[in-house]
Amino acid sequence: MDRRLFLKGSAAGAILALAPGKLYSAGPGRASFSGDFSKAAPLAGRYHVVVCGGGPAGFIAAIAAARKGAKVAIIERYGFFGGMATMGYVAPISEFAFAGERVIGGIPWEFVQRLEAMGGAYVEWPKGNVDFDIELYKLCAQRMVLEAGVDIYMHSSLIGCEMEHDIVRRVIIENKNGLESLSGGIFIDATGDGDLAWMAGVPMQPNPDGELQPSSFCFVLSGVDTDSALLRRYMYHSGKKGSSQCTPVREKLLELKQKGADLPDFGGPWFNSVMHKGSVAVNITRGAADSTDNRDFTGNECRLREDIFKFTDALRRNFPEFRECYVASIAPQAGIRESRRILGMHTVTADEYVAGVKYPDSVSRGAHQIDMHASKGSGQVLIKLQQAAYMPYSAMIAGDFPNIIVAGRCISADRKALASLRVQASCMGMGQAAGVAAARCLEEVRAVQDIDVDALVDDLVKMGVIL
Ligand SMILES: Cc1cc2nc3c(=O)[nH]c(=O)nc-3n(C[C@H](O)[C@H](O)[C@H](O)COP(=O)(O)OP(=O)(O)OC[C@H]3O[C@@H](n4cnc5c(N)ncnc54)[C@H](O)[C@@H]3O)c2cc1C
Structure with missing residues (x-):
């Protein structure tokens, strides 16, 4: 059996010291290990769905999967949910509406309404931008995740994954307990940087000129x-x-x-x-x-x-x-606009996105204009959408990896399309779709590539998703 463990950077050393085995190279910054590592990273829980990252995409994905009946864990390296909203002080949450009409619904919108009822949100129409109180955001997200029955692993960094061929069997986390592992059926990568997908060996979007949108410390x-x-x-x-x-x-x-x-x-x-x-x-x-x-x-x-x-x-x-x-x-850390994105079964292009192309497997929407910040200087390119955009499920999965779904900033998109779909309301919408898709995979006992997409879309529409 081909069982490999992929680890990030120095964490590899820690595990290898505890569980010596055969080490072979798996690309820069990654080490792959075969052997018995169960003692080094004891199993902390078995789950149907494990969500990596508790940002806008991740915490919504966890709620969605749990509400569909899955046993869900969420891993977050900080002590709170919200990702860039709460760890990057990125405001407002953009944008729920296009031309005055709301296009993102379901759990993301429920979150906004609950936050508003707590006195922590103010919705600005006609764009549906949402101003928020940073601390109440954390509280509201935490309440909704816990109410859904999700097990939370805070202050825990995802540092590796155990692979069996192209299937993720367990993820390895590091926290004050030491190294631990979580097993799962479906793994959702909502780390923003595509950490899990990268560790698992999912191919990434090429970036030949090395250009990235700049980061901003808010x-x-x-x-x-x-x-x-x-x-x-x-x-x-x-x-x-x-x-x-x-x-x-x-x-x-x-x-x-x-x-x-x-x-x-x-x-x-x-x-x-x-x-x-x-x-x-x-x-x-x-x-x-x-x-x-x-x-x-x-x-x-x-x-x-x-x-x-x-x-x-x-x-x-x-x-x-x-x-x-x-x-x-x-903010606890500088904000990141752009980093790794998977090379998925479909790559959303800016042309498709701006024109509002509707795919057969559309699962989420986007309303923000393309907003590309120059990596140097003060420049910024803005391109208006002709209509609200769509995100296809096939951009959230890669061909050869049967149990990984990606949501949020790290989905398969070209640089220009990313410059719109990275905003928080869109990421929440993708998270919701990923959570429901993961639950469907388990219900249908199918790989992420093989689920009944029409049934997925039906589920989403019933939850209030506007497609
Ligand atoms: C300066 C700036 C301005 C922006 N302006 C706006 C705006 O006005 N409106 C808007 O809506 N959007 C804006 N955005 C974009 C938006 O904030 C992000 O693109 C969005 O938050 C991405 O959501 P996500 O869930 O994919 O990732 P993130 O928000 O990055 O969340 C990822 C989560 O995963 C966790 N994580 C990552 N790696 C690991 C790991 N290895 N182990 C455990 N946990 C991990 C992180 O701690 C984080 O909580 C802006 C972004 C920046 C940087």
């Missing part, structure tokens, strides 16, 4: 005059007032840069409501880095942390609305 500024005309005009993103980036601040900062001020490249800036008087989440910093390379990403975060204070100082000095402002909190 932060909360307090002491801001949020009642001022400037902030009231630019803090909300309904689309009713044109551009959401704060043009007066942008122009002034560009002018200062031109005059030689020590200001780094920046994006926007965008000042986003966190639903509290005096505070805004700021998206302004920009740094090109590969989030799947630890040293590159760490170096980038260190530079951007410096930049946060440079920009705060410039805001204080040049704008009365920011005179009293201070950095109240920096």
Whole structure:
């Protein structure tokens, strides 16, 4: 029997020391191991569905699969759900509606309504952008996941997987208990970076020129005059007032840069409501880095942390609305716009996406314009959608891997299509589809490639998905 264990980086060393066996190469940064590793990473639980990553795609996927009757585990390396929303301070949740009509429904929309009822969300029409309170977001997501009966493994990093041919048998996690493993029938990769798919050997989208959209380290500024005309005009993103980036601040900062001020490249800036008087989440910093390379990403975060204070100082000095402002909190990590994406059975192209091509296996929607940030400088390319876009199930699975489904930012899409479908409402929609598809695989006892897609679509529509 061909049983292999794929491990990320240094974790390989830990397991190999405990369970010596035969080591052979499986590409850069990955080690593959054969032997008895059950003692090194004891089984912590057996599940029908294991979801890796608790961001917008992951926590919704876990709820969806559990509500369909599956026994579900979710693995998250931080101590809370929400991914970029809560670990990256990325706001608002974009976009639930196209031309004033809501196109994303079911559990994602239920989440927004519950958060709204808790006083933690404000929906801006006609785009259906959702401002939110970061801490209430975490609480609401946690409640819904626990209510669905999902077992949660927080503070746990996915570091490896045990493969039998192309089937994932177990995932290996690392937390304060040491190394543990979870077995499962279907595994959903919602890590944003496609960590599980990559460890399992799923082919990834080529990126010949190495270009990536930049990362941005977001932060909360307090002491801001949020009642001022400037902030009231630019803090909300309904689309009713044109551009959401704060043009007066942008122009002034560009002018200062031109005059030689020590200001780094920046994006926007965008000042986003966190639903509290005096505070805004700021998206302004920009740094090109590969989030799947630890040293590159760490170096980038260190530079951007410096930049946060440079920009705060410039805001204080040049704008009365920011005179009293201070950095109240920096996100736990820099935000990632682009990294690994699988090479799936179908790759969504920007042409298909912008035209709103409807696939026979459409399972989710997208409403945000294509929003491509330049890796260097302050540029950004925006392309409007002709109609709300569709995401096919075949972009969430790879040909040769019978029990892996991918949801969220790491699905199979070209760079331009990604620049729209990466937004949170779309990722939640994909998560919902992945969770229901996983439950269907188990019900039908079929591989992810072989399930009855019409039945999947029926299930989704019954849950309120708008296809
Ligand atoms: C600066 C910036 C601005 C943006 N602006 C907007 C915007 O205005 N509106 C909008 O809707 N979207 C915006 N986005 C996009 C959006 O936030 C993300 O694309 C979206 O959150 C992706 O969702 P996801 O669930 O696929 O991944 P993520 O949100 O990245 O979630 C992945 C989760 O998996 C966990 N994880 C990852 N690896 C592991 C591992 N090995 N082990 C355990 N856990 C792991 C992470 O901790 C995280 O919780 C922006 C993104 C950035 C970076």
